[in-house]
Each structure stands twice: as C-alpha cells, then as structure tokens.
Amino acid sequence: MDIQKHHINFAVGPVPIEEEVAAVGGDVIPYFRTADFSALMQENEALILEAMHAPEKARAVFLTGSGTAAMEAAVVNLFTKDDRLLIVKGGSFGQRFCEIASVWGIPYEAIALPNGKGLTQEELAPYENAGFTGFLVNMGETSTGVLYDMPLIADFCRRNRLSLVVDAISTFLADPVDMAAWGADAVLTGSQKALATAPGVSLVALSSRAVEHIYRGTPCCYYLDLKAALVNAERGQTPFTPAVGTLIQINKRLNLLKEKGFDAAIAQTKAHAGYFRRGIARYPFTVATDSPQNGVTPLLMQSALSAHTLFEVLKEEYGIIVCPNGGALRDTMFRVGHIGYHTEAEYDKLFAAFDDLIARGIL
Numbered sequence: 001m002d003i004q005k006h007h008i009n010f011a012v013g014p015v016p017i018e019e020e021v022a023a024v025g026g027d028v029i030p031y032f033r034t035a036d037f038s039a040l041m042q043e044n045e046a047l048i049l050e051a052m053h054a055p056e057k058a059r060a061v062f063l064t065g066s067g068t069a070a071m072e073a074a075v076v077n078l079f080t081k082d083d084r085l086l087i088v089k090g091g092s093f094g095q096r097f098c099e100i101a102s103v104w105g106i107p108y109e110a111i112a113l114p115n116g117k118g119l120t121q122e123e124l125a126p127y128e129n130a131g132f133t134g135f136l137v138n139m140g141e142t143s144t145g146v147l148y149d150m151p152l153i154a155d156f157c158r159r160n161r162l163s164l165v166v167d168a169i170s171t172f173l174a175d176p177v178d179m180a181a182w183g184a185d186a187v188l189t190g191s192q193k194a195l196a197t198a199p200g201v202s203l204v205a206l207s208s209r210a211v212e213h214i215y216r217g218t219p220c221c222y223y224l225d226l227k228a229a230l231v232n233a234e235r236g237q238t239p240f241t242p243a244v245g246t247l248i249q250i251n252k253r254l255n256l257l258k259e260k261g262f263d264a265a266i267a268q269t270k271a272h273a274g275y276f277r278r279g280i281a282r283y284p285f286t287v288a289t290d291s292p293q294n295g296v297t298p299l300l301m302q303s304a305l306s307a308h309t310l311f312e313v314l315k316e317e318y319g320i321i322v323c324p325n326g327g328a329l330r331d332t333m334f335r336v337g338h339i340g341y342h343t344e345a346e347y348d349k350l351f352a353a354f355d356d357l358i359a360r361g362i363l
C-alpha cells in the first residue's frame with residue numbers, strides 16, 4: 001500500500017528527510033553490540049551536545065521511543081513526589097507534561113496560557129519564591145506554534161533555584177538552543193522533528209548536575225531508567241535494542257549538519273518560515289501567535305471553511321499535507337511546518353492550491 005508517499009508534507013513530524021539521510025539506516029540493519037556501533041553512538045552523543053551548546057561534562061542519552069518517552073524519562077528520573085513543579089501549559093504539549101506529572105504523583109502547578117500567547121514576566125511573578133523545585137517548559141509549544149522566551153525562563157529558574165527541563169523537541173535545530181547559557185538540567189528532542197530522520201528515537205541531554213543526581217539515585221522505573229542508559233552510553237551502548245536504523249540516520253544527519261555548521265540549519269528553517277509568512281499574508285488566514293517558533297506557522301481561518309476540511313481537501317485534491325489541529329481547534333486552526341527538507345517551490349505549490357481554492361469559491 002502506498003500511503004501518501006508522493007504528497008508534499010508540511011506536517012511537523014515526521015518531516016521530509018533529505019535524500020542522503022534517507023538512503024542510510026533503511027535497508028540493511030547491522031548488529032549493534034559491536035565496537036563500530038558504539039563508536040557511532042559516541043559520535044552521536046558528542047555531536048548532539050555540541051549542537052545544543054551543552055555545558056562541560058554534560059551527557060546525552062538516546063531512548064527508543066517517540067519524543068514523549070524523553071519527556072516522561074526526564075520527569076521521572078529528575079523529580080519525585082517530594083518535588084513541586086511549575087509547568088507552562090500553553091497547549092497540548094504543556095498539557096502532556098501535566099499529565100505525566102499527574103500519573104507519577106509529582107505535585108505541580110500549571111501556568112495556563114491562552115492559545116498563541118507567549119510567556120512574560122507578568123505571568124511568572126506570582127511564582128517567585130514560592131517553594132517550587134522544578135520548571136518544565138516546551139520551548140516551542142508545537143500545537144499552537146508558540147516559542148517561549150527562554151532567557152526569561154532561565155533567569156527565573158536561576159533566581160528561584162529551580163531545575164529547568166526544556167522540551168526542545170520541535171525547536172532544536174530550528175530555533176537557537178543554548179543549554180549552557182540557560183543552565184538547563186535537561187534538554188529533550190526527538191528524531192522525527194527538526195532532526196529530520198525517521199521516528200523512533202528521542203534523546204535527553206543532561207547537565208553534570210543532573211547526571212550526578214541520577215547516578216546517586218535508585219531507578220524510578222525500568223525501561224526509561226536514565227541511570228541504565230547513562231551507564232551503557234559510557235561505552236556507546238544502550239540497555240535494550242535501540243532503533244538502530246534511526247540512530248544511523250541521526251549519525252548521517254548530524255555529520256552533514258556539522259559540515260555546514262549547526263546554525264545553518266536554523267537559518268534555513270527561519271528563511272523558509274519567512275518566505276511562507278510573507279506569502280501567506282494575501283490569503284484569508286491570520287498567524288495565530290505573537291511569538292512564533294521558526295519550525296511551524298499556526299494559522300487561524302478567516303473564511304467560513306473548516307480548517308479540518310481544508311486539510312482534507314489539500315490532501316485529497318492537491319497532494320499536500322498540512323498539519324491539522326485537534327480538539328477545540330479542529331475547525332479553526334491548522335499549521336504549516338518548516339522543519340525537515342523543504343524548498344520554496346513547495347510553498348509556491350501550496351500558495352497555488354490556495355489560489356485555486358479561492359477561484360473555485362471554496363476558500
């Protein structure tokens with residue numbers, strides 16, 4: 001069955017993979033308990049830490065699981081029922097952090113923000129010196145395309161001595177990530193977002209403080225135990241069978257990125273976002289945030305057409321996948337991604353589809 005292989009894909013994950021990366025890790029999957037695979041994994045760890053501007057003695061471990069595995073691993077390995085977390089809840093990914101804390105019985109308070117709104121000092125003020133121990137934020141709240149002010153959050157955490165966990169799953173390699181400057185204890189990402197490889201792997205970068213905390217502790221869980229992951233990664237291995245093919249793609253991708261400089265990937269995504277946002281201004285949509293991330297543009301419908309119907313029509317009649325929203329935003333909002341391998345010509349095809357839909361009286 002050919003499922004949508006030939007569509008133009010503007011989803012925010014999995015995203016289009018560049019040819020040289022797609023060519024590896026797909027057909028022949030090598031055995032992994034070998035010195036060769038260990039060397040590849042150690043290179044992956046070093047390149048990730050470099051790209052994240054990680055501080056001295058930071059570590060990164062790769063988990064087999066989607067981005068949510070990294071979110072849950074960070075929460076349960078760094079915090080317990082004795083902690084009190086502050087969670088930025090600006091959309092469904094902030095909500096996910098809240099649900100993870102709930103499931104594990106870790107006390108938290110959510111800073112609930114309206115869709116599309118950035119975080120300001122005003123919203124943080126009530127939580128100064130209030131006895132919290134950890135701060136969880138989705139740097140980019142991908143569900144509504146919002147980028148939060150990381151320097152503001154980092155200052156707040158430093159002042160209040162909070163351990164900062166940054167979900168950079170849709171922002172790493174799309175917006176600047178500076179783990180050292182932010183003093184973050186954990187930064188998370190996943191393979192199928194801006195890393196632009198197959199799904200199946202997520203990763204947690206940890207400060208030396210977080211690493212020491214985990215080494216001192218007892219395992220909180222089994223599969224997502226970061227102590228086991230860290231100990232195994234000392235020799236370039238993983239406790240369990242990893243998504244070998246995806247890790248090989250990650251290695252190829254990181255090496256290609258390093259050749260051009262990691263900042264070039266951010267600049268490319270930003271350029272595509274800019275190209276799209278300039279072009280979209282003449283169509284009946286408004287950009288749904290005052291603080292957009294580079295990787296995705298959230299759009300609110302300004303015509304009678306349902307956003308979900310637009311998603312269906314673009315897919316069925318034009319071979320273009322945009323990213324639908326769910327829940328309460330289903331009919332009013334959709335998103336167009338800029339992470340992964342894209343060209344301006346693809347955006348032109350999307351604009352041409354909008355022109356055609358207007359000419360047909362649908363949009």
Ligand SMILES: *Cc1c(COP(=O)(O)O)cnc(C)c1O
Nearest residue numbers: 066067068093138140142169170
């Ligand atoms: C995609 C994403 C995740 C993880 O989603 P998975 O489906 O588990 O990969 C988490 N946080 C953010 C901000 C994301 O964009």
